[in-house]
Amino acid sequence: MxxxxxxxxxxxxxxxxxxxxxxQPSALMKQAMVEAPLGDDVFGEDPTVIALQKKVAALLGKEDALFVPTGTMSNLVAVLTHCQQRGSEVILGDQSHIHLYEQGGISQLGGVHPRTVRNLPDGTFDLHDLRRVVRSDNEHFPVSALVCVENTHNVAGGKVVPLDWMDELGATCRQLGLPLHMDGARLLNAATALDLPPARLVRSCTTISLCLSKGLGAPVGSVLAGPQDFIKRARRTRKAVGGGMRQAGVVAAAGIFALDHVYPAxxxxxxxxxxxxxxxxxxxxxxxxxxxxxxxxxxxxxxxxxxxxxxxxxxxxxxxxxxxxxxxxxxxxxxxxxxxxxxxxxxxxxxxxxxxxxxxxxxxxxxxxxxxxxxx
CATH class of the missing domain: 3.90.1150.10 (Aspartate Aminotransferase, domain 1)
Structure with missing residues (x-):
């Protein structure tokens, strides 16, 4: 500056x-954007978007991925795709970004009920609290459908969530029969701090949202990664919330450049x-x-x-x-x-x-x- x-x-x-x-995009990032081959991504024909999605899926060790305009939309698409049954409930930290800073979109647009557990100073939450708030099969209650976690944790001060806790959380969610979504807006900062491959940090997660415009220097965009069948359904959700883009490779190219050149630094x-x-x-x-x-x-x-x-x-x-x-x-x-x-x-x-x-x-x-x- x-x-x-x-x-x-x-x-x-x-x-x-x-x-x-x-x-701000660097001169080299802008050059990559200008030179990106393009197609209509709603038809699944933008080669640069396809390359970005494959790159992020491989980086996170997941089957497939979906490019969306923003991190808020990525989290929203993830929650709505996981929670397709009316009366679903998501369990998440009371200081999480999804709960505090995304305008209650999961409720406003998806009718999904949030149930919070208290975030601890390190960004985690007590797994006993998690087990306690999972609903029993009772017609008076919402249906527990998803658990969300954040890494790094913004309100905790960019803290890296402990890896052993993540592993324990994943095991707990499997025992409870609940999928686990990570808001990984700054996941690559966590991977850098731990000097570990990002895939190791999200091994226990069903889906992950990775932001390209926080720290990585891209002007826009996030990527949602997960199982192939989930991503197929998430494409429909993305379209419903207005996230379908056409020649999106012009901004996907910035994401590829960011992963190749900014992430290592x-x-x-x-x-x-x-x-x-x-x-x-x-x-x-x-x-x-x-x-x-x-x-x-x-x-x-x-x-x-x-x-x-x-x-x-x-x-x-x-x-x-x-x-x-x-x-x-x-x-x-x-x-x-x-x-x-x-x-x-x-x-x-x-x-x-x-x-x-x-x-x-x-x-x-x-x-x-x-x-x-x-x-x-």
Whole structure:
């Protein structure tokens, strides 16, 4: 991201850490998009879409895959395809993306009832709680039809869900006779952090949603992977919710490029994030804190003392630069971050953030934190 100019005399460095969805296609990605062979994907004739679907299916160790416009649609299509019986119920974490940030689409559009279990700080949930909420065969109750899990877990701070827990969850779902869907929007960050093939992380899952526009740098698109017969039914669901695209290879090509060239570099984002985490922790502040060890991937949650500064106020301050600050730092730095809860703000690294911008953001964080500490 190039510095922007606020005046002829002062260059402003803008570091946008609100989300990893803010990336711009690189010149080489755009070239791949322009040169992609195309066809009508609703007829199943777009060769670039077919190549992307085969690539993701192989990457995740599943039989087939389906390209859709967004991660929200991918999760929606998955749930509606799993839960075709009226009165179905899906069990999922109370802090999951599907439950909090997808407008209740499974209920709004599919009539599927959500039943939540409490997410633990590491993004998991108690498997005893899972067993407890599965419905018995009683005409008064919805029918338990699906379990959903998220990896990495956004609200938990991009944490990688423990692999042994995933294996145990899979075994539990098999015992209960329930399919398991993973919202794997940032699954490849988890695979990178564990240094394992993505297929190993989803071995226990029936279906997986993989997002191409979070961290991977593609402008749009997600892929739903699973058994061949499931994907065949999911194509019908995709059409019903308006996800059928025509010459979609022009955007599928960006996904292929992202998997080939951006995915291998995700570890860089994780390492750079630790520089920000260490900058916050190194201040020893009681007002703004974080846990570098809990920042497994490209997301950092900073905990605010709301009696001193709310997350919204911190975000506002990070988006400003006082004359004294500019003099002290030797540069005018704007860092955009996002309030997440009543006490936490979120910073997210991605492929468009440079090491130099991370250093500028770290200096800004240290300055602002010391400023807030001095006001206590």
């Amino acid at each position: 190039a510095p922007t100019t606020s005046s002829d005399k002062e260059a402003v460095v803008v570091v946008d850490l609100r989300s990893d969805t803010l990336t 995700l570890g860089r984002d994780h390492r750079l994030l630790q520089e920000l985490a260490q900058a916050v922790e190194g201040c020893g502040s009681k007002v703004i804190r974080c846990d570098p060890r809990g920042a497994h991937t490209n997301i950092l949650l900073v905990e605010c003392d709301p009696s001193v500064v709310t997350p919204e106020a911190l975000c506002e301050r990070m988006g400003q630069a006082t004359p004294a600050e500019v003099t002290s730092l030797g540069e005018h730095v704007i860092v955009r971050i996002l309030p997440l809860t009543d006490s936490k703000a979120r910073l997210v690294l991605h492929c468009d953030v440079t090491p130099g911008q991370v250093q500028s953001a770290a200096r800004k964080l240290r300055y602002v934190i010391k400023e807030l500490d001095s006001e206590c």
